[in-house]
Amino acid sequence: MQNNKKGYLISFEGIDGSGKSTLIINLKKYFEKNLKNKFIYTREPGGTKEAEIIRNVLLDAKNDISYENKTEILLLLASRYEHYTKLIKPALKEGKIVICDRFIDSTIAYQCNNNDSLKQFFLNVSSFLIKNFTPDLTILLDIKAEQALARIKKRNKNNRYDKRKLDFYKKVRQEYLAQEKKFSRISLVDASKNADLISKQVIEIILNKIS
Ligand code: TYD
Numbered sequence: 001m002q003n004n005k006k007g008y009l010i011s012f013e014g015i016d017g018s019g020k021s022t023l024i025i026n027l028k029k030y031f032e033k034n035l036k037n038k039f040i041y042t043r044e045p046g047g048t049k050e051a052e053i054i055r056n057v058l059l060d061a062k063n064d065i066s067y068e069n070k071t072e073i074l075l076l077l078a079s080r081y082e083h084y085t086k087l088i089k090p091a092l093k094e095g096k097i098v099i100c101d102r103f104i105d106s107t108i109a110y111q112c113n114n115n116d117s118l119k120q121f122f123l124n125v126s127s128f129l130i131k132n133f134t135p136d137l138t139i140l141l142d143i144k145a146e147q148a149l150a151r152i153k154k155r156n157k158n159n160r161y162d163k164r165k166l167d168f169y170k171k172v173r174q175e176y177l178a179q180e181k182k183f184s185r186i187s188l189v190d191a192s193k194n195a196d197l198i199s200k201q202v203i204e205i206i207l208n209k210i211s
Contacts, residue, residue, distance in 0.1 A: 014141030017148030043101035145169035
């Protein structure tokens, strides 16, 4: 484990519409019955008061807002640094299991996808802030972009990120799959399956990791 920490950071990743939120609700129910005080649930961008303010800046749905790529990465990293320093690091020191809805793989997949120079920029700045810190386990919910987009269309959300198109999500998915090939901490889960089956599978993966 990194940084002499005693707990675990478990991140959840996947393109929008992969069923991540439903899965996390199911996991909460399970872990609230079992091991209640050991778990903390959090999300990115956000997770602390300060980081949630940056989240609102990022997700603002105004039509005329479009940040430079590097600005967007810096905002995400600013939010992550607040979150990591104030919430994640202390919780891990206390031995908690931190369940985090999105973390570094989102930034690589969404902001850096297919662009090596952006990836380098992200990794360099990130290493100044959180060194080589990575989750202990990452659950990647994988689903075809077409299927995910059909699910998103049924929801009535409308933040800046919800306006993206099929091609964008196809690229994000490919980048996630490339990450999964590189890092053994990432566990691939077929998100097209039934929600109960997925929850059972993921609970097993988590229990395996923390036992
Ligand atoms: P949210 O409504 O929470 O979506 P979801 O339930 O799918 O997680 O919005 C989070 C959005 O932020 C999501 O579209 C992905 C995006 N995001 C990035 O683009 N880069 C990042 O580094 C992070 C953490 C999130």
